[in-house]
Amino acid sequence: MDAIRLSAPASAPAAPTIASVRDDRVQVVLMGPPGAGKGTQAGTVADLVGVVHVASGDLFRESVKNGNEYGLQIKEYMDSGKLVPDDLTVKMVVARLDEPDGLAGFILDGFPRSLGQARALDEMLEREGRRLERVINIDVPEETLLARLSGRWLCSECHASYHTVYNPPRVAGVCDRCGGALYQREDDTLETARDRLAVYRKETVPVLDYYRDRGILVDVDGDQPIDEVTRALYDALPLLSA
Numbered sequence: 518m519d520a521i522r523l524s525a526p527a528s529a530p531a532a533p534t535i536a537s538v539r540d541d542r543v544q545v546v547l548m549g550p551p552g553a554g555k556g557t558q559a560g561t562v563a564d565l566v567g568v569v570h571v572a573s574g575d576l577f578r579e580s581v582k583n584g585n586e587y588g589l590q591i592k593e594y595m596d597s598g599k600l601v602p603d604d605l606t607v608k609m610v611v612a613r614l615d616e617p618d619g620l621a622g623f624i625l626d627g628f629p630r631s632l633g634q635a636r637a638l639d640e641m642l643e644r645e646g647r648r649l650e651r652v653i654n655i656d657v658p659e660e661t662l663l664a665r666l667s668g669r670w671l672c673s674e675c676h677a678s679y680h681t682v683y684n685p686p687r688v689a690g691v692c693d694r695c696g697g698a699l700y701q702r703e704d705d706t707l708e709t710a711r712d713r714l715a716v717y718r719k720e721t722v723p724v725l726d727y728y729r730d731r732g733i734l735v736d737v738d739g740d741q742p743i744d745e746v747t748r749a750l751y752d753a754l755p756l757l758s759a
């Protein structure tokens with residue numbers, strides 16, 4: 518890897534290539550449960566640092582829609598109702614990280630989701646002489662997540678949206694605007710929120726343990742105002758001055 522780096526031009530900023538990428542770029546995975554605000558934070562922090570925000574959900578949709586090499590294969594699995602293999606998913610993600618903006622650094626959001634994906638990602642990056650520098654986990658207490666995820670109520674008449682924590686109606690269960698009755702969608706109920714968090718924990722705890730064992734996991738307190746979370750995330754990044 519050192520040999521590769523020595524062959525890179527010493528000055529003259531050219532478009533980055535795999536060979537010219539140094540190991541101290543922001544090559545970061547952002548993790549966090551549903552309701553942690555991970556997607557928004559990933560976008561904000563990526564903009565602050567000037568690296569690309571790669572959201573695996575978007576990448577899936579785009580790849581399938583554009584019908585690129587991996588997208589076509591993924592679509593076949595999805596159409597036949599089969600699970601997309603980890604190897605294929607990781608190839609799609611790494612292909613994105615190999616584009617010029619990705620080579621300059623990235624914040625990966627929503628991926629890896631399983632231990633298999635985490636290992637495959639490490640292997641593929643390593644083959645290119647790259648590695649994850651840090652995995653940042655947005656940590657939020659269960660009660661806060663449940664309140665955030667299950668707080669949404671809609672008006673049955675005018676469809677206005679309320680939230681029991683962030684935007685409560687003046688009278689519980691009644692629309693401020695039109696007096697209509699408020700109701701919850703199935704997706705917004707406490708039960709659904711509990712299920713989503715249980716699935717997340719089951720999938721993700723092994724991934725977090727894996728990165729903790731590698732010594733690159735940092736926990737950030739996500740139970741504070743949005744700006745404070747952004748600041749804490751920024752501070753947790755492996756920046757060049759470090």
Ligand SMILES: [Zn+2]
Pocket residue numbers: 672673674675676677692693694695696697
């Ligand atoms: Zn209403």
